[in-house]
Amino acid sequence: MKRILGILTVLASVIGFATVSYAAKIVVEGSTTVLPIAQKAAEVFMQTHTDADISVRGGGSGVGISSLLDGTCSIGDSSRPIKDSELDKARTYGKDIKAHVIAMDGIAVIVNSANSISALTKKQLKDIFTGKVSDWSEVGGTAGKIVAVSRDSSSGTFEAFGTLALGGQKVRSDAVMQASNQAVASTVERTPGAIGYVGLGFLSSSVKALDFAGITPSKEMVLSGKYALGRPLFMYTNGEPQGLVKDFIDFVKSPEGQKIVDQEGFVALK
Amino acid sequence: MVKIKEKIYQWIFGVLAFASLFFLVGIMIVLFREALPIFKKVSLIHFLGGQYWYPTYDPPEFGIFPLILASFWVCLGAMAVCVPLGVGSALYINELASVRQKAILKPAIEILAGVPSIVYGFFGMAVMAPLLQNLFHLSIGLCLFSASLTLGIMATPTVCSIAEDALSYVPNTFREASFAVGASRWQTLTRVIIPAAGSGISTAIILGMSRAIGETMTVLMVAGGAAVIPKSLFDPVRPMTSAIAAEMGEAPMGSDHYHALFAIALILFLITFVFNIIAEIISRRFRVKLGLAG
Numbered sequence: 198m199k200r201i202l203g204i205l206t207v208l209a210s211v212i213g214f215a216t217v218s219y220a221a222k223i224v225v226e227g228s229t230t231v232l233p234i235a236q237k238a239a240e241v242f243m244q245t246h247t248d249a250d251i252s253v254r255g256g257g258s259g260v261g262i263s264s265l266l267d268g269t270c271s272i273g274d275s276s277r278p279i280k281d282s283e284l285d286k287a288r289t290y291g292k293d294i295k296a297h298v299i300a301m302d303g304i305a306v307i308v309n310s311a312n313s314i315s316a317l318t319k320k321q322l323k324d325i326f327t328g329k330v331s332d333w334s335e336v337g338g339t340a341g342k343i344v345a346v347s348r349d350s351s352s353g354t355f356e357a358f359g360t361l362a363l364g365g366q367k368v369r370s371d372a373v374m375q376a377s378n379q380a381v382a383s384t385v386e387r388t389p390g391a392i393g394y395v396g397l398g399f400l401s402s403s404v405k406a407l408d409f410a411g412i413t414p415s416k417e418m419v420l421s422g423k424y425a426l427g428r429p430l431f432m433y434t435n436g437e438p439q440g441l442v443k444d445f446i447d448f449v450k451s452p453e454g455q456k457i458v459d460q461e462g463f464v465a466l467k
Numbered sequence: 468m469v470k471i472k473e474k475i476y477q478w479i480f481g482v483l484a485f486a487s488l489f490f491l492v493g494i495m496i497v498l499f500r501e502a503l504p505i506f507k508k509v510s511l512i513h514f515l516g517g518q519y520w521y522p523t524y525d526p527p528e529f530g531i532f533p534l535i536l537a538s539f540w541v542c543l544g545a546m547a548v549c550v551p552l553g554v555g556s557a558l559y560i561n562e563l564a565s566v567r568q569k570a571i572l573k574p575a576i577e578i579l580a581g582v583p584s585i586v587y588g589f590f591g592m593a594v595m596a597p598l599l600q601n602l603f604h605l606s607i608g609l610c611l612f613s614a615s616l617t618l619g620i621m622a623t624p625t626v627c628s629i630a631e632d633a634l635s636y637v638p639n640t641f642r643e644a645s646f647a648v649g650a651s652r653w654q655t656l657t658r659v660i661i662p663a664a665g666s667g668i669s670t671a672i673i674l675g676m677s678r679a680i681g682e683t684m685t686v687l688m689v690a691g692g693a694a695v696i697p698k699s700l701f702d703p704v705r706p707m708t709s710a711i712a713a714e715m716g717e718a719p720m721g722s723d724h725y726h727a728l729f730a731i732a733l734i735l736f737l738i739t740f741v742f743n744i745i746a747e748i749i750s751r752r753f754r755v756k757l758g759l760a761g
Contacts, residue, residue: 257716342606349692349713350523367521370533373609373703374692376713387597388607 223441226254227261227274228353229377230302230396231430233461235274238449241457249441258353265433266290271442273433276302276353277360297432299449301464303397303419304358304426307382307404309389314338316408319425322362325392328369333390345372346384346393354378357428358394394426398462416464430463498736501729505529508723514730520694520705522714522724529727533696535734537704538680540697541614541690545679548619550672553626557671560627561634562656573631580624588688591617596689605701609691612700617689618679626675633667634660666749673746677739683708707731 225235232255239251256264258275262283265273279287279294287294306322308314317325317336324330326345334340347368348355359365373391375381378399385391386403397414400406406414410425418424438446448454455465506514509529517530560572595617596608637660645655661668691703692713711728718724 259719260716263719344607356523365524367524370519370521371693371695371703373607374694374705374713376687380688384607384609388600390606 222250222252223272223445224252224254224264224270225272225274225432225445226256226264226270227272227433228258228276228430229255230258230276230353231274231299231432233398234300234430234449234458234463235272235432237457237461238445238454241453242445242448246441246444249445251445258356262294262433265294265435266292268435271434272438272446275431275433276428277356278429278431279433293436295434295437297434297438297446297450298429298466299432299446300430300455300458300466301419302357302428302430303414303416303424303464304354304361304394304428305397305400305406305414306362306392306394306409306426307385307400307406308392309385310403310405311389312338312392312405314407315405316411319362319410322409323364323366326358326363326368326372327366328371341390344388344391345369346381346388346391347372347374348378348381348394349374349376354394354396358426361426361428362394396462397464400462419464420466427464495736498729498733501726502733503726503730505723505726505730509727514727515734518696520710522718522727527723529723531707531710531727531731531734533694534705534707534710534731536696537611537690537694538706538708538735540611541618541686541704541706542676542680544611544615544700545618545622546672546676548616549622549626549675549679552619553623553671553675554630554668556623557627557630557634557668558656558661561631562652562660576624576627580628582621584621584682584684585688587617587621588685591685591689603701607691607703609689609703610701611690611697611704614686614690614704614706615700617685618682621682621685622675622679625678626671629671629674630664630668633664633671636667637663666752670746670750673742673749677742677746680706680742681708681735681739683712687712707735711735 225239232253235253239253243249243251254270258277261270261273261275262279264270266283266287279296284294306317312333314333314337321330321336325336325343326347328345330336331343332340333343345368348358355368359368373384375384375393378395381393381395382399382401382404385393397416397419400414408414412418412424414424414426419427432446432449434442434446437443449457450466452467455467459465509517514529514531515535516532517528518532519528519530520533521528556572556576560569560576564572591613592609596610596613598608599605599610599613599616600608641659641663642655645659650658686706687709690706690709692705692709693703694705694710695702697704711731714724715728718728
């Protein structure tokens with residue numbers, strides 16, 4: 198009996214310890230687009246706040262929001278606004294989800310650097326990605342098969358592109374699907390007839406970014422709202438953020454945090 | 468005291484041995500429980516035979532026929548590469564190679580078997596795909612053909628080492644008897660050794676197929692990922708495994724998409740399960756044939 202009591206005491210103290218140390222732990226989870234910002238911001242934040250233990254995970258926007266609803270993370274990153282179905286779910290869980298815009302992202306349409314095309318209209322881009330147009334000569338380029346390269350359906354960029362560029366229409370079924378921005382960029386780099394889309398931060402000299410609807414993709418154009426393929430990036434919290442969670446989100450929005458946003462290739466809010 | 472100790476050991480190892488059975492049953496229960504709800508929304512025939520896989524749209528379409536075909540063709544293509552390579556090298560190593568050659572070849576093939584699949588994926592994506600693209604003037608190198616080739620190379624060591632085991636089980640008396648009646652080396656190989664080891668070699672091929680059809684990372688990186696029924700060897704495809712890997716992260720738990728991915732997993736599981744049963748039956752027959760069955 199004494200022994201059992203002893204074991205129970207040890208167990209209780211371990212559990213007690215675990216909960217105490219959990220109090221200063223913040224889990225940030227969600228969009229892989231927001232991931233580099235959250236990761237870097239957490240590193241810098243923890244240098245000045247030694248009491249904070251922030252762990253940052255990817256998984257995708259949907260994962261971030263559902264983890265927030267399940268209570269397994271305190272900040273859910275998302276590269277799209279929360280869906281009505283998710284808000285409904287939050288209500289049934291009795292949670293009040295608050296949105297914090299932390300940066301802007303722009304999606305650039307890229308082609309192989311050997312491609313003669315340098316601009317596309319809204320309709321042309323939509324026709325290419327929905328499968329109405331399959332040859333470059335139909336949009337004013339040199340004849341050749343168009344290879345559409347898309348992000349996988351789990352990506353926030355895929356969802357944003359579908360909404361912003363395709364108006365919710367389906368991406369052509371023969372589109373090549375890639376798991377990351379980098380993979381899209383390198384596929385387009387290696388494939389002469391390819392067209393793809395990536396976040397502004399993933400543009401490089403090895404691929405050609407197209408003007409879309411008459412606007413060259415740039416940070417200024419995204420911020421001004423003139424470039425149509427731009428979107429806000431979010432951090433979601435359950436209710437108004439408090440304590441360390443609030444400090445962290447305030448930090449991301451601060452000039453210092455926005456400098457990180459800029460360094461990671463996204464568009465800072467100011 | 469010693470007896471009690473022995474009993475305890477026996478008990479512990481018994482539990483460990485039954486743990487795998489426990490895991491297998493657990494996995495099957497989870498697969499069925501998570502997969503079956505989708506069939507309330509889509510009939511099994513539409514799920515298996517549907518031509519469009521658009522799980523994230525409204526209304527969603529859950530047709531996995533292009534995915535099944537992709538897995539099937541990629542697996543078949545991989546077999547076309549790994550069967551001749553694997554069985555051929557097993558024959559060479561077991562029957563023809565000198566002791567020194569054998570000492571180099573065997574470990575080399577075993578190391579090849581230990582290379583992580585993501586490394587094959589990188590190799591396929593960065594080397595094989597651009598090479599094939601330039602060689603055949605393809606519109607894109609990430610396609611069924613590249614995936615088959617990469618997977619084939621990857622499954623070769625599995626086929627080779629199991630086939631080599633099968634060949635080494637053929638009793639030496641078979642060879643000696645064959646030589647004694649005046650058969651040449653080639654005759655001995657084709658008329659005696661291969662028929663004797665035949666079912667073992669078939670087991671090797673079937674296990675290679677299981678490996679190819681279940682492989683995920685490599686095909687995710689190399690196959691291109693387009694959920695469309697392939698019309699040629701050089702079309703990008705989306706095998707079942709890569710669909711699960713790419714989409715599970717974003718599928719909300721409990722949604723139709725989530726259940727549909729589990730249903731794909733269930734079908735994959737059943738396919739490899741059947742493969743393994745066939746392999747087991749064949750290898751049992753093989754042991755009986757050689758008088759090794761106990």
